[in-house]
Amino acid sequence: MVIQINKGPDNWTIEKKRFSVLNVGVGGQGIIRTTQILAWAALMDGYQVRTAETHGMAQRGGSVSAYIRFGPEVASPLIPKGQVDIILAFEISEALRVFNFSGPNTYFFVNNKIIIPPMVNQMGFKYPSNEILCQQLKNLHYNTYFFDADKLALKAGTSKALNIVMLGIILGSDKLPIKEDSLKHSILRFIPKKSQEVNRIAFQLGIEKGKSIRRDLL
Amino acid sequence: MSIPYFAEEIPGKRVIMLGNEAIARGILEAGVVIGAGYPGTPSSEILDTLAKMKPYYPHLNIEWSINEKVGFEVAYGGSISNARSVAVMKHVGLNVASDAFMTACYAGARGGMVVVSADDPNCFSSQNEQDNRYFGLHALIPVFEPSTVQEAKDLIKYAFEFSEEHHTIVLFRTTTRLNHGRGDVILGEIQNIDRPYGFDWDRARWVCLPSHSRVLRTKLLERFEKISNLADEFPFNSLKLSSEKINGIRYGFIAAGIPYAQLIDTLIDFGLENKVSILKLGMVYPPPKKLIRKLLSSVDKILVVEELEPILENILKQLTYENKLVNEVEIHGKDYFPQQGEFSGEIYLEKVASFIGIEYKKNVIPDIKISLPPRLPVLCPGCSHRSTFYAITLLEKELKLKFINSSDIGCYTLAVYKPLECVDTEICMGGSIGLANGFAKIHSTENPILAILGDSTFFHSGIPALINAVYNQNNLLVVILDNRSTSMTGFQDNPGTGIKITKEPGTRVVIEELVRGCGVPPENIWVEDSYNLNKMVEKLREALKAQGVRVFISRHLCSLLEEKEFRSKQIQIPVVKVDPSKCKGCLICVNQFGCPALSFNKEEKKAIINQEICRGCKVCISVCQYDAIYEEIN
Numbered sequence: 001m002v003i004q005i006n007k008g009p010d011n012w013t014i015e016k017k018r019f020s021v022l023n024v025g026v027g028g029q030g031i032i033r034t035t036q037i038l039a040w041a042a043l044m045d046g047y048q049v050r051t052a053e054t055h056g057m058a059q060r061g062g063s064v065s066a067y068i069r070f071g072p073e074v075a076s077p078l079i080p081k082g083q084v085d086i087i088l089a090f091e092i093s094e095a096l097r098v099f100n101f102s103g104p105n106t107y108f109f110v111n112n113k114i115i116i117p118p119m120v121n122q123m124g125f126k127y128p129s130n131e132i133l134c135q136q137l138k139n140l141h142y143n144t145y146f147f148d149a150d151k152l153a154l155k156a157g158t159s160k161a162l163n164i165v166m167l168g169i170i171l172g173s174d175k176l177p178i179k180e181d182s183l184k185h186s187i188l189r190f191i192p193k194k195s196q197e198v199n200r201i202a203f204q205l206g207i208e209k210g211k212s213i214r215r216d217l218l
Numbered sequence: 219m220s221i222p223y224f225a226e227e228i229p230g231k232r233v234i235m236l237g238n239e240a241i242a243r244g245i246l247e248a249g250v251v252i253g254a255g256y257p258g259t260p261s262s263e264i265l266d267t268l269a270k271m272k273p274y275y276p277h278l279n280i281e282w283s284i285n286e287k288v289g290f291e292v293a294y295g296g297s298i299s300n301a302r303s304v305a306v307m308k309h310v311g312l313n314v315a316s317d318a319f320m321t322a323c324y325a326g327a328r329g330g331m332v333v334v335s336a337d338d339p340n341c342f343s344s345q346n347e348q349d350n351r352y353f354g355l356h357a358l359i360p361v362f363e364p365s366t367v368q369e370a371k372d373l374i375k376y377a378f379e380f381s382e383e384h385h386t387i388v389l390f391r392t393t394t395r396l397n398h399g400r401g402d403v404i405l406g407e408i409q410n411i412d413r414p415y416g417f418d419w420d421r422a423r424w425v426c427l428p429s430h431s432r433v434l435r436t437k438l439l440e441r442f443e444k445i446s447n448l449a450d451e452f453p454f455n456s457l458k459l460s461s462e463k464i465n466g467i468r469y470g471f472i473a474a475g476i477p478y479a480q481l482i483d484t485l486i487d488f489g490l491e492n493k494v495s496i497l498k499l500g501m502v503y504p505p506p507k508k509l510i511r512k513l514l515s516s517v518d519k520i521l522v523v524e525e526l527e528p529i530l531e532n533i534l535k536q537l538t539y540e541n542k543l544v545n546e547v548e549i550h551g552k553d554y555f556p557q558q559g560e561f562s563g564e565i566y567l568e569k570v571a572s573f574i575g576i577e578y579k580k581n582v583i584p585d586i587k588i589s590l591p592p593r594l595p596v597l598c599p600g601c602s603h604r605s606t607f608y609a610i611t612l613l614e615k616e617l618k619l620k621f622i623n624s625s626d627i628g629c630y631t632l633a634v635y636k637p638l639e640c641v642d643t644e645i646c647m648g649g650s651i652g653l654a655n656g657f658a659k660i661h662s663t664e665n666p667i668l669a670i671l672g673d674s675t676f677f678h679s680g681i682p683a684l685i686n687a688v689y690n691q692n693n694l695l696v697v698i699l700d701n702r703s704t705s706m707t708g709f710q711d712n713p714g715t716g717i718k719i720t721k722e723p724g725t726r727v728v729i730e731e732l733v734r735g736c737g738v739p740p741e742n743i744w745v746e747d748s749y750n751l752n753k754m755v756e757k758l759r760e761a762l763k764a765q766g767v768r769v770f771i772s773r774h775l776c777s778l779l780e781e782k783e784f785r786s787k788q789i790q791i792p793v794v795k796v797d798p799s800k801c802k803g804c805l806i807c808v809n810q811f812g813c814p815a816l817s818f819n820k821e822e823k824k825a826i827i828n829q830e831i832c833r834g835c836k837v838c839i840s841v842c843q844y845d846a847i848y849e850e851i852n
Contacts, residue, residue: 017486018483026593027595035400036234036400039234039400040234043232043233043234043402047402048401048402049234049400049401049402050366050367050399050400050401050479051399051400051401052395052398052399053398053399053400054342054398055259055260055398060595060596060597060598060629060632061593061595061596061598061814062593062594062595063593068400073486074483075365075366075478075479075480075482075483076476076479076480076482076483076484076563077395077399077401077476077479077480078395078476078480078562078563079563080562080563080564080566080567080581081562081563081564081581081583082564082581082583083563083581093590093593094593096586096588096590097590097593099583099586100581100583102583103581117591117592117593117594117596118596118812118813118814119594119596119635119636119637119812119814120591121818122636122637122808122809122812123591123635123636125591126591127590127591128588128590132588133588136586136587136588140584140586
């Protein structure tokens with residue numbers, strides 16, 4: 001058994017033993033929850049799942065990253081550099097920080113938002129601007145796609161739905177080999193009843209965005 | 219509320235679990251009665267999860283103990299009374315518990331007794347990366363280590379049986395990637411241990427005085443030898459032999475834990491999984507001698523894949539000598555893999571390739587032309603510690619003295635960074651007061667000595683050092699940052715809150731009463747709300763000018779918890795703003811106080827407050843000398 005992934009507009013497929021996603025961002029953006037949702041969805045699709053997550057820094061503004069690997073047979077949680085299939089970045093400079101994990105077949109999905117770390121100026125550093133970071137990423141990797149997921153989350157009704165928008169985007173892009181139903185069920189698992197409608201809209205907005213990105217994908 | 223997935227009684231059901239949840243689940247499935255320990259990353263979620271199981275399994279007796287030593291003793295009391303018991307801690311916690319642990323291993327277990335030690339290669343959230351497998355060699359007890367989340371559950375469940383059968387304490391060692399990684403797990407049956415619990419008046423066993431200990435030591439050695447002989451049949455050890463040669467050489471590997479999982483996928487990537495021999499260990503100590511002998515005589519070269527210390531490697535080299543195979547087989551380990559940090563995914567690819575002599579093309583990464591400043595964790599907006607540290611820096615300037623700030627383990631260690639830079643030493647839990655005792659013997663009043671530590675850390679091991687200061691008249695000021703929570707590890711309660719791990723009411727221990735009981739005279743004790751900056755400076759000034767052992771308690775609930783409380787009670791968070799007409803752009807609030815909610819608009823040369831993250835603590839109102847910051851009341 002292998003994972004079939006649609007690759008490119010002609011829908012030719014590649015086969016893989018395991019699929020690897022690296023979620024990165026800043027504490028509080030919902031990176032761990034996103035990883036948890038993906039893990040349950042992959043389980044529903046019948047795969048083995050491994051994750052490795054940064055805990056503890058979540059609420060103190062540090063960099064957060066979480067690896068997830070799934071497939072018919074997966075043992076290892078850590079992804080070797082170059083083997084990541086999707087880098088899902090909730091913040092643009094965090095995408096650049098893990099740039100060395102990407103390989104020629106990696107897709108970058110980047111929320112076009114910059115969060116300047118507190119104290120950077122006081123420490124005598126200068127933080128690069130959003131434009132410079134975007135340009136760097138684009139120059140470095142042809143499979144880099146930007147979008148404003150925060151705006152879509154707000155449009156859905158709450159900034160907290162950011163991670164659900166992000167999940168919708170990678171699903172809509174057709175680059176994530178997980179069934180839509182499984183992902184939907186997995187999301188609902190972690191959302192209290194009263195917020196389900198907002199998150200349903202957020203997921204849909206993300207999927208639409210992902211579909212529009214799909215047209216640009218190489 | 220529906221039953222959480224980790225507590226469900228549906229054997230065979232497949233779920234996703236965090237490593238620590240799976241360990242808790244294994245403990246539940248084993249019919250354990252007592253769980254005790256002290257929070258510490260990456261181990262904390264184990265007892266937290268067990269506490270969440272308690273409503274469905276009332277036989278569980280789970281507690282946060284005051285420190286790891288007491289936690290171990292609580293669990294051991296359970297074992298002596300024939301109940302299955304577990305003590306849970308991070309790796310450095312076992313140092314604290316080791317006094318009790320080392321001798322308890324002589325007397326052994328009655329009810330199954332397991333000590334969970336969560337090690338932290340790479341010091342993700344620890345002061346060191348010690349390898350606690352050594353405690354197995356040190357105490358002569360078996361060490362188990364799981365390599366997947368599923369195995370973590372199954373292996374710890376088995377560990378209680380093993381412990382009971384062989385009357386030994388079992389050390390269950392994990393590393394961060396296991397504790398804080400998720401995986402698919404099949405739930406097992408929850409055992410019902412139906413037997414009477416009761417004390418055992420076997421004084422020759424439980425009273426470890428010299429005449430008994432000599433006998434117990436003999437029994438320990440016998441027990442250990444028996445376990446060593448059983449290691450070859452241990453169900454979580456396995457040897458897969460291959461007679462295939464690669465370029466004329468037969469290769470073998472030994473691994474356990476996360477390195478085993480990474481190694482297997484690496485071998486699959488190279489298509490080597492069936493072409494090499496692999497010894498996988500679930501019991502990493504004592505070693506399975508027959509299996510190792512089989513491996514030694516079946517291959518030409520062996521690579522031991524283990525993070526941190528070369529423990530298995532050294533054992534292997536010893537066994538090679540004992541089996542007279544030194545000239546037949548090469549043993550490698552630390553000549554390939556580093557002795558420091560965590561092994562990244564690509565280290566495995568690189569080292570396995572170079573060991574076997576196959577090509578591995580490193581991922582070529584283009585240069586990133588800009589340097590990104592680090593994103594370090596910081597004290598949160600509204601953090602009560604920030605306000606206390608700021609008061610200390612103000613007094614340092616006012617008194618024109620250089621303080622020695624001996625600090626401790628907790629969120630507040632982050633004050634080592636700019637702009638506060640208020641932490642000069644930090645080595646271990648409670649070490650702030652201990653070290654300060656020593657500094658007091660050397661330094662004159664030119665350098666006032668402050669010992670700064672949190673509420674939970676003070677309870678953990680600050681108290682004996684405080685009594686020491688009183689007894690020996692060591693002149694120092696203890697600052698207790700009482701934010702009424704063990705925040706860094708996940709907001710656990712402690713004696714200062716009087717709430718138990720199960721959220722049931724316990725008995726609150728009031729810090730100022732405790733301090734008085736330690737012998738600090740009442741006139742040398744000050745208490746103030748951390749958010750009241752002016753009052754705090756006033757009282758701290760008094761405390762700094764006084765003599766003898768002094769204690770200043772700065773108290774305010776952790777801002778993250780207070781925010782949660784406000785939200786649940788629908789209390790409006792105060793709105794704090796900068797009046798641009800009054801702001802002089804002096805930057806003191808931004809550059810010296812340094813709350814993450816404050817920043818500076820360079821064009822207009824005015825401070826601004828980010829309303830999205832401001833917690834409304836209002837401390838910056840007192841920080842501003844020009845009354846430019848105000849609370850907006852509508």
